[in-house]
Amino acid sequence: LAHTCPGFPEHVGRDRALELLKPVLEDKAVAKVGQNLKFQSIVFNNRGIELAGLRFDTMIASYVINPGLKQHDLNFLAQHYLNLRKTTFEEVAGKGKGRKCFSDVDLEQASKYSCEDADVALRLMEVLGKQLREDENEELFYNVEMALIPVLLDMEITGIKIDKPFFSEMSETFSRELDQIEKEIYLEAGTEFNINSPQQLGTVLFDKLQLPILKRTSKTKAHSTDVKVLTKLAALPFKIPKLLLRYRTLSKLKATYLDSLVKLADPVTGRLHTSFNQTVAATGRLSSSNPNLQNIPIRGEEGREIRRGFVAEDGCRLLSADYSQVELRIFAHYSGDDAFIEAFREQEDIHTRTAAEIMSIGREEVTPDRRRIAKAINFGIIYGMGPHKLSEELGIDHETAKNYISAYYERYRGVARYRDEVIGAAREKGYVTTLFNRRRYLPDINHKNRIIRSEAERMAINTPIQGTAADLIKMAMIRIHGRLKKEGFRSRMLLQVHDELVFEVPEDEIDTAPKLIRSEMEGGFQLKVPLKVDMKIGRNWDEAH
């Protein structure tokens, strides 16, 4: 419709066409079927049209049917489900340097390509819809994933404001320190080299300075220089490992956050607009990209400072609401274990309780160090961790680690039962499911190689837990979004970070919005244990978290 170049035949033109189509596109009674409807909605949104009646997204249907697939594009789906070879975009527009803008593609070809897209999507709906029904995934597909599209769309369009001068100044400060460290590293190394090159760095550390090789990299068996290796090397009488650790921290934060985010912020509004990907993570989680706003630093001191650059608009505050230990609570629910469930019902400190259980001591005898051990085990168990990793993680010997784990399974019998059941079911069916029937296939669960099979078993243990947490927060998001709109709030949902939701709240809604949010996050579904949400309000994301 936007074809305008001279030589094209006379046609209705984009603006007039959109004017004519607008009532149909915005009519929710007219069902829309297509591939990647959130993207289509953004395109229409740029022309002032609010696509309504989103009925069936083929990309998302494919993801619900098999979230482990790496591809859900229309060409793949056509081939896979319809045994049909669709014209590719490259075939009509070309690729590389010679690639044309779609509005310059021959009109006949462009029309045919566009119609094929629509036709294939509609035909896919039949096949995918049948599969969804067969797998008992219609609830999850329509009421969770499809319903989530307009929520994510609003979040992406709203964006979050950053303080650009704050980031730029911080970047300058980092630059000065980096220059300083760079010189010191060259001095210690006795040569200049590219510090950002793990290969060149390896040569300096392990050939020139003859430091011990502690680890090799997984793919190429090169000499590893990662943070664990450098931390161990820092105990030796060399200055260079510590300098490198500092250099790595600063350059990571500068390149990935300070400099990149400023470039991506809208020049007028100062807001960042991420993409929430609904068809990437094999467990049912969302992912975020361009920029990724789900991995903003928080752990280190300088990293934490970066959060202060995520701010609320004038007259607003940021509100962060995050689930407390949601995965452990889901794990307790699945295990059905009395001791585990009781701990959460009585609002006990779960790590203290675990320490007391596995060390057979009174809760008053649990020291901070014992609690730390129990915390690592609680975390490790939901990932299917073995004694090897636990001993390494805690710096204890292999035998002790083994004893802790067996004591854990002894005291929390339900946990052992869960582990055996979920692995057994996976072997039998070839997949595991979440509480809301989201499926993940694990073809390697019966593999004859122990290492590969163990990997699949850990996925079998973890996926129902991580996936159920993802299902729960998605449902909460849908309800919160619906109520904020229906009840006339001006508060907006901005971000989701797996167990956390971030909102921008006008000052006059600070007394009302949090109650709504908490109620929908905690109360959407009754598990055998209560769900708990921590909330905080601040002028920036650091203060709010």
Added chain:
DNA sequence: AACGTCACG
């Protein structure tokens, strides 16, 4: 495009 590295839950 693959790799090593490192930011998050």
Added chain:
DNA sequence: ACGTACGTGACGTTA
């Protein structure tokens, strides 16, 4: 078809 705890995305280097 590979190390050993799950799930992601981005950066800079190298081939």
